[in-house]
Amino acid sequence: MDLRYGSSLAVKEADIALRRGEIAAITGPSGSGKSSLLYCLAGVLPVSGGEVLFERTNLGDLSDEELSLLRRDRFGFVFQYGELLPELTVEENAALPLRLAGQRKAQALATAGEVLGRLGLRELRKRRPSQVSGGQSQRVAVARALVHRPAVVFADEPTGSLDSVGAQVVLAEFLALARSQGTAVVLVTHDTNVAAQADTRYTMIDGVLTLQGRSVS
Numbered sequence: 566m567d568l569r570y571g572s573s574l575a576v577k578e579a580d581i582a583l584r585r586g587e588i589a590a591i592t593g594p595s596g597s598g599k600s601s602l603l604y605c606l607a608g609v610l611p612v613s614g615g616e617v618l619f620e621r622t623n624l625g626d627l628s629d630e631e632l633s634l635l636r637r638d639r640f641g642f643v644f645q646y647g648e649l650l651p652e653l654t655v656e657e658n659a660a661l662p663l664r665l666a667g668q669r670k671a672q673a674l675a676t677a678g679e680v681l682g683r684l685g686l687r688e689l690r691k692r693r694p695s696q697v698s699g700g701q702s703q704r705v706a707v708a709r710a711l712v713h714r715p716a717v718v719f720a721d722e723p724t725g726s727l728d729s730v731g732a733q734v735v736l737a738e739f740l741a742l743a744r745s746q747g748t749a750v751v752l753v754t755h756d757t758n759v760a761a762q763a764d765t766r767y768t769m770i771d772g773v774l775t776l777q778g779r780s781v782s
Contacts, residue, residue, distance in 0.1 A: 576601055663712060683738075707738065736762060
């Protein structure tokens with residue numbers, strides 16, 4: 566796939582395939598096109614050439630409404646700073662994908678509580694985002710991304726705002742929970758230590774994606 570901004574190619578003939586439950590990491594310098602590629606894969610940015618397939622469906626053939634539903638129901642997202650809604654509690658933030666899909670509040674909060682418990686946050690579920698630490702906030706973002714058991718989670722520098730110890734803990738919990746659910750993860754990171762936890766590792770330089778290593782069959 567290609568992505569062009571005006572006359573400039575941000576992503577050049579990228580070729581990436583993801584299997585169920587696989588963790589793929591993309592590293593590279595700032596401005597290399599990593600995030601642009603991630604947003605193309607998630608259907609947020611339309612590609613300029615080639616195609617993005619999800620379960621044999623070309624995302625380019627879907628309407629805006631169909632893409633929105635796909636991202637809501639089958640995809641999850643984790644960003645560098647969590648992006649939690651400050652007016653909601655921890656459990657309400659985690660339950661948000663279920664509520665948006667029409668699930669009743671009591672059931673959605675119960676499911677969110679289970680996921681938060683697996684991430685060591687059950688006792689904090691009634692707090693607001695302003696009342697938890699950065700690492701805890703990022704765990705809530707992980708819970709929100711995984712609560713609806715998506716097929717794929719797209720993670721853009723998910724530990725970039727944390728110190729090295731906090732990043733290691735959050736990443737381990739994130740990937741363990743994703744693997745236990747059979748959720749694939751595409752992980753963009755500057756940190757080679759983070760990338761080392763992935764099954765498949767790519768580098769990206771000047772829009773060119775290169776496979777560096779694969780530890781899955």
